[in-house]
Amino acid sequence: MVDICRHEEHASQVRKEKKKKREPQWPASQVPSPLLVYKMIVLQTVMDVETYLELFKDGCPDSLRPMMCPHCQEQLMLHRHGHYERTVYFLDNQFLIVVYRFKCPKCNHTDGLLPSFVGKNQQAAWDIQETVLREQAAGASLADVAENLDDVPGGPYTEKTLWRWVSRWGRELPQWIPAAWAFLLKRIPHAKIRAGAKKPWQEWEWLFDAWDQMQAKAPEPQVENLLHWLYRQAHSVAAAVG
Ligand SMILES: [Zn+2]
Structure with a gap:
């Protein structure tokens, strides 16, 4: 009986340790980005x-x-x-x-x-996902965007897939807004930034607009689109915080 109790106690401890191991290893002060x-x-x-x-x-x-x-x-x-x-x-x-x-x-x-x-x-690179965000920021419905992307490699993409991309980037963007504007304004200090009542999609619209202004002024064609840049920022932090 004692042995059984000990065994159960041990099993319970193992379960606790296993449970503990599965917990994310993020510092308490940091919420992991999606x-x-x-x-x-x-x-x-x-x-x-x-x-x-x-x-x-x-x-x-x-x-x-x-x-x-x-x-x-x-x-x-x-x-x-x-x-x-x-x-x-x-x-x-x-x-x-x-x-x-x-x-x-x-x-x-x-x-x-x-x-x-x-x-x-x-499998869909950032340029495909950015097209979805840009079209939606310009007022298109996901159904329209899905139809527009019908012939794109890897397609057709379902509205559900597009919705997943849009949601993930929507969750990701807020923490990178200051860094993105700092990056852009350093390169295009006289950018024409539109002002007005702020709605959720406007941040994307303004950022894409400023990104395009930066690309137009770049001496050589730029490899990165905005999502590519955001993704790299997220993973350079990953390396630093672990
Ligand atoms: Zn290692």
């Missing part, structure tokens, strides 16, 4: 898909190898650990890319080194 739920390694070097394919055609270049584990935060060179293929859809094309995996020699976690032009477990 983009940061999964730890991953995101390339901080900005590049388009053509550049990625060229740079990674013979494997991950040493200069881009991850030097920090996103799990245990140890600063060390992660070991090569295979690769897998993924199809990524863009507004006007689709590509099969190779994602290289790396393993931490300290904690043994394995992660893919992901380019920043598409999110983890997603």
Whole structure:
């Protein structure tokens, strides 16, 4: 009887420990961003898909190898650990890319080194998702946007899919608004910023408008769209807070 009690006590302790392990490892003061739920390694070097394919055609270049584990935060060179293929859809094309995996020699976690032009477990690149946000900010319904995207690679996309993208970005945006405006106004200090009563969609509309003004003034074509930039900001923080 005593043994049974001890066993149950032990089992209960194990359950508690397991439960404890499943809790997110975020500092109490920080609520994780919807983009940061999964730890991953995101390339901080900005590049388009053509550049990625060229740079990674013979494997991950040493200069881009991850030097920090996103799990245990140890600063060390992660070991090569295979690769897998993924199809990524863009507004006007689709590509099969190779994602290289790396393993931490300290904690043994394995992660893919992901380019920043598409999110983890997603196939539609940011340019497709940004088109949805832009059209909705301009007043189109999701049904209309879905119809407009009918011929886009990877489509047709359902309204439910579009709604998921819109909701996730809607939750993500507020925490990046100050940083986004600081970034934009540094590059276009005399930007024409529209003013008026603030409605939820206007922040997107204003940001896209300012982003376009910045792109128009850039001496060379810019690789990043706004969502690509926001995604990179989120994951550079992920590396810092763990
Ligand atoms: Zn590690």
